[in-house]
Amino acid sequence: MAGYSGITAGYLILGDRPCLVETGTATSAPVVRDALASLGVGPGDLATIVVTHIHLDHAGGVGDLAGFYPEAEIVVHEKGARHLADPSRLMASARMVWGDKLDVLFGEMSPTEAARIRALGDTGSVDLGNGRTLSSHYSPGHAKHHVGLIDSGTGDLYVGDAAGVYLPQTGDLRPATPPPDFDLRTALDSIALFEALGPQRLLFSHYGPVDDVQATLERSAEELRVWVDLTRQAHSAGMDLDHAVAMVRDRTRERYAALQADDATAEQFELLSGAPSNVAGILHWLDRAQP
Numbered sequence: 616m617a618g619y620s621g622i623t624a625g626y627l628i629l630g631d632r633p634c635l636v637e638t639g640t641a642t643s644a645p646v647v648r649d650a651l652a653s654l655g656v657g658p659g660d661l662a663t664i665v666v667t668h669i670h671l672d673h674a675g676g677v678g679d680l681a682g683f684y685p686e687a688e689i690v691v692h693e694k695g696a697r698h699l700a701d702p703s704r705l706m707a708s709a710r711m712v713w714g715d716k717l718d719v720l721f722g723e724m725s726p727t728e729a730a731r732i733r734a735l736g737d738t739g740s741v742d743l744g745n746g747r748t749l750s751s752h753y754s755p756g757h758a759k760h761h762v763g764l765i766d767s768g769t770g771d772l773y774v775g776d777a778a779g780v781y782l783p784q785t786g787d788l789r790p791a792t793p794p795p796d797f798d799l800r801t802a803l804d805s806i807a808l809f810e811a812l813g814p815q816r817l818l819f820s821h822y823g824p825v826d827d828v829q830a831t832l833e834r835s836a837e838e839l840r841v842w843v844d845l846t847r848q849a850h851s852a853g854m855d856l857d858h859a860v861a862m863v864r865d866r867t868r869e870r871y872a873a874l875q876a877d878d879a880t881a882e883q884f885e886l887l888s889g890a891p892s893n894v895a896g897i898l899h900w901l902d903r904a905q906p
């Protein structure tokens with residue numbers, strides 16, 4: 616993503632019906648195509664492209680990849696489906712948030728033919744072939760169009776951003792609570808749902824697989840509570856966004872080895888889950904919940 620490596624993960628599930636989970640950004644789409652080619656998956660081979668949610672770091676490449684793989688069905692939660700068919704509103708709001716940085720970070724999402732999109736409800740299923748399925752479970756909190764997906768063959772759970780972001784170099788985990796959808800109750804419910812699914816492994820979109828399921832999901836919930844508690848204090852004290860971010864960043868710094876490490880690691884961690892976006896999302900939720 617944007618020339619950085621180790622920011623956005625896409626996962627290829629090989630089998631009778633190869634399935635790509637997450638596309639990454641539009642600018643990453645050619646990288647993904649080359650990676651699939653190197654793994655023997657050609658233009659006619661990919662059966663499914665599924666995204667955990669429609670944020671541009673997860674689904675920005677859907678339109679381009681749908682073009683590269685004409686046989687692939689595009690699978691997404693029903694609350695996100697129309698934005699993949701017509702990304703104009705999604706792109707306009709992303710441009711308001713990111714400004715000129717949008718082009719460098721994400722690029723432009725291309726539309727996907729509506730007939731190729733399959734919308735998921737609260738639960739759903741992707742056929743991986745040979746009796747193996749990928750089951751989807753609606754998991755809002757980070758975004759209202761978010762699903763987690765568990766592989767019946769391996770017990771791998773694709774958590775998207777619903778369990779936060781994980782930095783493999785240091786084992787740090789930070790919440791992902793951007794505006795406008797963040798909601799604490801539903802976010803905690805989604806983490807509890809993931810626990811109840813009994814996964815063997817968590818596959819983070821940012822970034823990579825984690826084997827220690829129980830401890831990691833407990834950490835996800837704890838991180839959410841810490842960030843919400845601190846942001847609530849800032850909110851009660853009447854701080855503006857900049858002061859709230861500075862306070863929360865300062866009070867959480869010691870929790871993360873990445874911020875004690877070299878500059879590049881700290882920068883990568885901040886790019887994965889920026890304090891300004893997290894605090895803004897929690898403030899937005901607090902204002903909605905307690906106007």
Ligand SMILES: [Zn+2]
Nearest residue numbers: 670672673776
């Ligand atoms: Zn993300």
